[in-house]
Amino acid sequence: MIPSAFDYAAPSTVEEVLAMLAAAESAGDEVKLLAGGQSLLPVMKLRMADPALVIDLGKISELVGVSEQEDTLLIGAMTPHHEIATNALLAKHLPLLHKAAATVADPQVRHRGTFGGALVHADPAGDMPAPVLATGATFILAGPRGERRVEASDFFQGYFTTAVADDEILTHIQVPKFTGWGAHYEKFTRVAQQWSIVAVAAMVKIEDGTFTRARLGLTNMASTPLRATAVEQALVGSNATLESITAACSLAAEGTEPASDLNGDSTYRKHLSTVLAKRAVLAAAGL
Template sequence: MIPSAFDYAAPTTVEEALGLLAAADSAGDDVKVLAGGQSLLPVMKLRMADPSMVVDLGRITGLSGVTDDGDSLTIGAMTPHHVVASDPLIARHLPLLAKAAATVADPQVRHRGTFGGALVHADPAGDMPAPVLAMGATLVIAGPNGERSVDAADFFQGYFTTAVREGEILTRIRVPKFTGWGAHYEKFTRVSQQWSIVGIAAMVRVEGGTIAEARLGLTNMASTPLRATAVEQALAGAALTAEAIAAACLHAAEGTEPASDLNGDAEYRRHLAQVLAKRAVLAAAGL
């Protein structure tokens, strides 16, 4: 199928884009913001979305790239996944993010799809929200009243729903550095390039022969990404052994609400969470 007819605008500044969104809202028009288009365009072709206007952010300078802000990195919302996966600053200070981005779909999608677009789309099976949550990122949103910052824990609000309101644009993501932490992203799919049935974003900080601290994010275990807090607590201070890690990861499904669908029922996903958490933590710990 092909989309219905729509008006198209390609602003060159955030202010111009916000003005277009405000004008469309005042006129009662349905407007969609286009980032990489890897999520929006398919649903428009299926006519699950039928906007009267599309505002393309691709010509706005300053919305992509990675900058070092001392104790954190700032990543522009329009930064493609392949840059997130390959940027040397991200690889050094945010290895979990680089590893997760490298698993997104295929090379074509990674070169067109954007980091911020994936976060705003907020698909529960998407690979980027869980790492962002696990790392405690802050998301900066521009709107008609200026900018506001939202913690990742408050950003994802439900199926395909975030804290970005009508007339607003996600502009950048600030992520605290985790230099020296071990990291791994483990996901399970039935076929290559499929959405994750379950995914685990894991980071560990090792001191001597123990795990001093751990952070885990869960993909597709609820309508939003979740922190596996029970596993994090069980790993803190645990011996750096496969047995201790396996025991801690038995808690991976606690507090989750996985869906049942053609890819697997809820109980299957709970089992996968335990198995994948163990694999992810072992890999992050270098075991």
């Protein structure tokens, strides 16, 4: 199928986008924002989305790039996955995002798809939300009432649902630095470039052979990404050994409600999360 007819606009500033959103809201028209288009265009072709107006964000240069601040990195929402996977600042200070982005789909998608677009799309099987949740990032939104900041723990609200209002746009993601931490993203798929059946994002800090900090995110274990808090708490203070990691990661499925589908039922996903958590933590710890 092909999409229904729609109007198209390609503004060059965030202010122009907000003005278009306000005008469309007054007219009662449905609007979709086009980032990389890797998720939106297939949905439009199936006519699961039928907007009257598509606003292309590709010409807004201020939304692209990674910049360093004192204790954080500021990532533009329109920064492609490829940049996240190859950026030197991210490799040094945010290795989890750097590694997770390299696993997204294929090179073509990584060059077209955007970091912010994947986060706003909020697919529970998407690879970027859980790592971002694990970092405790802050989402910066622009709207008619000015700038609004939303913590990662409050951003993802349900299947394909986030805290971004209809008259707002995600502009940047501000992420704390995790310089010197070990990190790894472990995902399981049945075929190459498939959505993750389950994945685990892990960051750990080890001092004198003991875990002093740990942050883990779970992909596709609920309608939103989750923190594996039971694993985090079990790791901190324990020795960085195979035995302690195995014991801690056996708790990975606590508090989760994974869906059952053709790729696996809920029980299977819960077991898989413990296996992947162990692999992710071992790799992050360099063991």
